[in-house]
Amino acid sequence: MTDETPDIEAVNVAEGFDSFDETWSPRLAAxxxxxxxxxxxxxxxxxxxxxxxADELFFVVDGELRIELRDRDDVHLDAGEFVVVPRGVEHRPVALPTADVLLFEPAETRNTGNVESERTADVERL
Amino acid sequence: MTDETPDIEAVNVAEGFDSFDETWSPRLAAxxxxxxxxxxxxxxxxxxxxxxxADELFFVVDGELRIELRDRDDVHLDAGEFVVVPRGVEHRPVALPTADVLLFEPAETRNTGNVESERTADVERL
Incomplete structure (x- = not known):
């Protein structure tokens, strides 16, 4: 092994969530x-x-999440469940009352989408 | 709700893996x-x-997986761990002895990459 071929590292999801406390402030994992x-x-x-x-994937690792959708039925997610919210679909995540969630979406996707709010947050590296 | 706004459905990961038996034959989940x-x-x-x-993400849901890498240290993954194998990096997954794995990669990625083998498999919809 040389400096030009750095190791490829596994990420432990539980350890990732244990490494920070702030809510509604996504950390970049990969x-x-x-x-x-x-x-x-x-x-x-x-x-x-x-x-x-951006289509957005929500994967609930712990806790419980309801994703409210303006124009159709809500989606309820327990731990071990995921959903894809297609681009353009207005939605509101509601944790019941907390949820650890993996998000998968294009780079540069803003957490509050088309809305500028006090909840708008830059992504920090894990 | 109208026919034009179909429900958005959650996917339960455990149920997904329970729904098929074939090994080395990925199912499209989303x-x-x-x-x-x-x-x-x-x-x-x-x-x-x-x-x-294609960069390829392996997320082990159950079991144990070693990803052997030709030019650097192997990566060992237990359940709840993931890794990204960057494009161009030669690799060989080895389940120990079985693993249920979520794969995330570009559409049209062939499971055996640059190699045509008896293991080359089309992706079926879950």
Missing amino acids: ELNGQELKFAKLEDEFVWHHHDD | ELNGQELKFAKLEDEFVWHHHDD
Whole structure:
């Protein structure tokens, strides 16, 4: 092994979530193919928003999450369940009351989508 | 709700893996942003290969997986751990002896990458 071939490291999801406390402040866990995998701790309700150019995957690792959708039935997610919210679909995540969630979406996707809010947060590296 | 706004459905990961038995034959679980999330049941060793244009995420849901890398240290993954194998890196997954794995990679990524083998498999919809 040389400096030019650094090790490829596994990421332990539980340790990732244990490494920070802040809610609604996603941490970057991995980058691939122009997409980002983020760890997010959710608590209570978020803001209504949509993403014009991004489908968004929510994978609940711990806790319980309801994703409210403006124009159709809500989606309920327990731990071990995921959903894809297609681009353009207005949605509001509501943690019941908390949820550890893996997000998968294109790089540069803003957490509050089309909305600028006090909840708008830059992504920090894990 | 109208026919034009179909429900958005949650996917239960455990149920997904319970729904098929075939090893080394990934099932398509979700599509987003030109990427695909697949369920794969792995057993024993796969073939050495690489993907010229695809970074590949392996997330172990159950079991144990070693990803051997030709030019650097192996990566060992227990349940709840993931790794990204960057494009171009030759690798060989080896389940110990079985692993249920979520794969995340661009649509049209062939499971055996640059190699045509008896293990080359089309992706079926879950």
